[in-house]
Amino acid sequence: MKEHDGFMKALKCRECGREYPLTATHVCEFDFGPLEVVYDYDRIKKSLTRAAIQSRPQTMWRYRELLPVVNDPTVGLQAGFTPLVKADRLAKKLGIRELWIKNDTVNYPTLSFKDRVVSVALSRARELGFDTVACASTGNLANSVAANAASAGMKSYVFIPSDLEQGKIVNSLIYGAHVISIKGHYDEVNRLCAEIAGKFNWAFVNVNMRPYYAEGSKSMAYEIVEQLGWRLPQHTVVPMASGSLLTKIQKGYQEFVKLGLVAESEAAIHGAQATGCSPISVAQKAGLDFFRPVKPDTIAKSLAIGTPADGFYALKAMKETNGAADDITDDEIRDAIKLLAETEGIFAETAGGVTVGVARKLIDSGKIPRDDSAVLCVTGNGLKTLDAVAGHVGKPCEIKPSLREFEALLAHEEKVNA
Amino acid sequence: MPKKVRIPTPLRKLTNNEELVEVNAATIGEAIIELQTRFPGIQERLVDEKGEVRRFVNVYVNEEDIRFLKNKQTPLKDGDEISIIPAIAGG
Numbered sequence: 001m002k003e004h005d006g007f008m009k010a011l012k013c014r015e016c017g018r019e020y021p022l023t024a025t026h027v028c029e030f031d032f033g034p035l036e037v038v039y040d041y042d043r044i045k046k047s048l049t050r051a052a053i054q055s056r057p058q059t060m061w062r063y064r065e066l067l068p069v070v071n072d073p074t075v076g077l078q079a080g081f082t083p084l085v086k087a088d089r090l091a092k093k094l095g096i097r098e099l100w101i102k103n104d105t106v107n108y109p110t111l112s113f114k115d116r117v118v119s120v121a122l123s124r125a126r127e128l129g130f131d132t133v134a135c136a137s138t139g140n141l142a143n144s145v146a147a148n149a150a151s152a153g154m155k156s157y158v159f160i161p162s163d164l165e166q167g168k169i170v171n172s173l174i175y176g177a178h179v180i181s182i183k184g185h186y187d188e189v190n191r192l193c194a195e196i197a198g199k200f201n202w203a204f205v206n207v208n209m210r211p212y213y214a215e216g217s218k219s220m221a222y223e224i225v226e227q228l229g230w231r232l233p234q235h236t237v238v239p240m241a242s243g244s245l246l247t248k249i250q251k252g253y254q255e256f257v258k259l260g261l262v263a264e265s266e267a268a269i270h271g272a273q274a275t276g277c278s279p280i281s282v283a284q285k286a287g288l289d290f291f292r293p294v295k296p297d298t299i300a301k302s303l304a305i306g307t308p309a310d311g312f313y314a315l316k317a318m319k320e321t322n323g324a325a326d327d328i329t330d331d332e333i334r335d336a337i338k339l340l341a342e343t344e345g346i347f348a349e350t351a352g353g354v355t356v357g358v359a360r361k362l363i364d365s366g367k368i369p370r371d372d373s374a375v376l377c378v379t380g381n382g383l384k385t386l387d388a389v390a391g392h393v394g395k396p397c398e399i400k401p402s403l404r405e406f407e408a409l410l411a412h413e414e415k416v417n418a
Numbered sequence: 419m420p421k422k423v424r425i426p427t428p429l430r431k432l433t434n435n436e437e438l439v440e441v442n443a444a445t446i447g448e449a450i451i452e453l454q455t456r457f458p459g460i461q462e463r464l465v466d467e468k469g470e471v472r473r474f475v476n477v478y479v480n481e482e483d484i485r486f487l488k489n490k491q492t493p494l495k496d497g498d499e500i501s502i503i504p505a506i507a508g509g
Contacts, residue, residue, distance in 0.1 A: 015474065027504040029428045030463060032474040034505075191478065194503045198427040290473065293485050307483065309505040312473060 006070035007044050011035040011211050014313070022068075024128050024203060026210040034309070035211045037068045045259050050230065053261075060116055060219035066255055067219065068212045069123045075152045076119020078108045080219050084227035084375070089343040094360050098373035100233070101340075102224055104380065105348055110147045110171065111381035112140035112302075112349075113220060113245065118148050118205060120216035125203035131155060132202045136193035138186050138241065138302045139168030140349075140380050145205055146177035157202070159189050164301060167384040185296055187307045217245045221252025224375055225262050232257075232267040235374035237359045239351045240271040240280050240325070241303040243314030245377070250317040270368070271318055271325040272358035274298035274333060274350075280311045284325035289315055299330045299388045300350040302380060324367040328357040334392050336360065337382060347382035355379075421498045423449065428504065432457045441500075446477060447490035449500060464502065476503045 011020040015033025026035055044065045056062035060080025061073055083103045091099035104113040118141070125133055134157040135145045142158035149156035158172050162181040172179045182189045197207040205213045225232060232253055238246040250269055256262045273281040276298025283291040291311045296304035308314070318325060328336070333350055336357030341347050348356070355376050362368045382389070399405040420440040425433050433439060439456070443449035454461035466472050470490075477484045478501040484492045494500070 027428055027474070029431070031466075031472055032428065032463070032504040034474065187483070188481065191476070191481070191501065191503055194426070195424070195501070293483060295486075307476065307505065309474075 004070060006068075007039050007065045008068055008070070009038045009040050012038045024125070024130070024208040026208050037211050037215055039066065041255075041258060048259060048261070050261060053226065060119070060216070060223070063219055063222045066215075066222070066252075067120055068215045069120065070127055073119065073123040074126050075122035076109075076115060076148050079115040079119040080107065081223055082107050084224060085344060085346070087344050087376075090340060090356070093339060093343055094363050095370055096363050096368065096374060097371050100224075100228070100373070100375045101344060101346060102220060102375055102377045103346055104220070105346060105352065105378055105382065109151070110140070110143040111384065112144065113217070113377070113379040114140045114144040115148070116219050117141075117213045117216035118144040121203070121205035121209045121213035122148050122152055122154065124212040125205070125209055126152070126154075128203070130201075130203035132157070132200075133205060134158065134193070134197075134200075134202045135205045136160075136186070136190045136207070138304060139164050139171075139384065140302055141206065142177070142179070143168060143171040143384070146172040146175035146179075149177065150175040159193050159196075161186050161189050161301075161304075165385050165387045167386055168301075171384060186305050187293075187296075190305075190307075214244050214248060217248035218252035218255065220245070220377060221249045222256060224249075225253065225256050228375075230262050232262055232265050233375040234266060234372045235268050235270060235323075235368050237270045237272055237355050237362065237368075237374060237376045239303055239355045239377065239379055240273050240308065240314055241305045241351075242308045243271070243280055243310035245379070246271050247310050247313045247317050249377070250321060267321060268368075269317055269321045269323040270358070270362055271314055271323065272355045273325065273327040274300035274303055274354050275327040275329050276300070277304045277306060278327035279306060280308055280314050281325035281327040283311070284315055284318055289319070291315070298333075298350075299385075300333055300354050301385075302349060302351045303354060324362055326358045326361045326365075326367075328354060328361065332357045334389055337389055338393065340378070341382070346378065348378045349380035349382050349385040350388050351380050352378040352382070421449070421494050421496065421500060423453065423500045424502065426502050426504060429460060429463060429502070432460045432463070444494055445490065446479070446484055446492045446494065446500070449494065450490070474505045476505055477501070478503065 013028035013033040048065045058081040085101040087099045107115040132155040156177040197204040277296035279291040293307040333353035337353035
């Protein structure tokens, strides 16, 4: 263990176990398996106690020993520690005893869980000496890379599918990022970026920086455990695009158990997809440990990954934790977005609708028992995907600035509602 | 006219750093065998013990994933471009 590696030991292939030095590299040279950070848990155990955590600022960096940077982080210092909202009104509607929303719609600075992974990726990229960062993105990641790069004074290139929501495009351009719009779906953007990353010496957050980047997602699990009063939730429902978040939630729970920060208990992790792009949920429901790639067609564009890189591991994580998966249609997604907004005052993007709608299905089918407690991971803000619900939420009532007109309007509404 | 294969960074050590190599094979499966005869060791990187393309290896013919075509039986015609790309995470 070298002092300058911090609490990290090496990168290790998840497939064959071969180890690699802690550089900007993401796949095993032997079998292309994804590389993952290995930590020195004995050392971490000595410094990461509940008391230490609670004495630190309320950001995701309060768990910094478990995040893959050597020195103190330099980018995204305010990310994370979003509210865990007790959702009693939604619980009643869904028919479950206890329900919580992990509300990453208000993550800092770009209103999605991607602020977690990007703050780690960019802090690590700086440590490794990069001045240019890049990503392939379905939108939220691009927003976060653009904003965090701007605040760190780094150059950024973000690559997105050309059919993205306007809100997500503007939300990248505003920060001065180079936004490259690709005529194709995300899997094609991804393939191109893999090729570009091989040519240019940039920190591609989800290509050569992926082992570090992906670890940032674990902070959502740590926060859930701490905010629940140091216990594991019986059920966690997680949206799946590449499947990475779901696997990292499992890893986060396991690490806290291993470090003695939380008692071990049954913690099922369930996956949510949109029917228009459901390779992982289809495989899970069929009892398979592999998936068939699909061509996405759904309003949940942030989840529209037809060839999910962590699909195998997401299936494994659900199996190991007795979790289930399901998927819902675009209409069900819109209904679920409205339900969450009307019951809890939280406006989620399409992926949040997917999570809430699938949770409803899992509760109705008994896969999440009604007497249990569940946490729903709501990962992005509805203001970024207005296109998805505009036209489905009614219109404002327009009147002249006249009291008489207003009274007439009220009388009419009462008549309609009577 | 032969077919072009774009070699990804992790495999270039085997191809003497060549980024683009040409093959004459008629299918993806044959192309892998042809690559193996020229660059010994490359086959086991691409396919598993059962002879299937490894699950983290994505192979594309003219930008289309071979899993949407005929996998290893996908036919190749002159001028086709084959890319071998590791799966990458989302966003």
